[in-house]
Amino acid sequence: xxxxxxxxxxxxxxxxxxxxxxxxxxxxxxxxxxxxxxxxxxxxxxxxxxxxxxxxxxxxxxxxxxxxxxxxxxxxxxxxxxxxxxxxxxxxxxxxxxxxxxxxxxxxxxxxxx
Numbered sequence: 001x002x003x004x005x006x007x008x009x010x011x012x013x014x015x016x017x018x019x020x021x022x023x024x025x026x027x028x029x030x031x032x033x034x035x036x037x038x039x040x041x042x043x044x045x046x047x048x049x050x051x052x053x054x055x056x057x058x059x060x061x062x063x064x065x066x067x068x069x070x071x072x073x074x075x076x077x078x079x080x081x082x083x084x085x086x087x088x089x090x091x092x093x094x095x096x097x098x099x100x101x102x103x104x105x106x107x108x109x110x111x112x113x114x
Contacts (some may be wrong), residue, residue: 031102032056038094039112046086049109053081054096061097063106066090072106 035051049062062083063072072093075085085092093106 028098028100028102031104032096032098034104034107035060035094035096036107038092038107038109040092040109041112043084046084047092048082048084049092049094050082051094051107051109054104056098057096057104058099059097061095061103061106063093063095064090065093 033054033056035054035057037052038049039051040047040049051060054060059077059079060081060083061077062075062085064075064085064087065072066087066089075092076083077097092109094109095106096104
């Protein structure tokens, strides 16, 4: 969040009274870009989800979708560019998170063979 103070300088159409200063607060409401190159590699006991960095991201949320109903369930959050999870029978997705807590769209991971 950023806070600025603004005030008019000079007069407008003959008004000479000094205007009051106004506080303007900017709240970051824009998510970072979604991560790129999102893949998962099947492992013996689960899967490794990997992804490229996203500009402005401070963390990544990892989701899974097992029922095929379109609902993503949060598996974990990490500052790393990978996360190992115990199940490989689901679809996986990753979203970027910025410092303000804004979350990007979820990108579905593509299966990659080891």
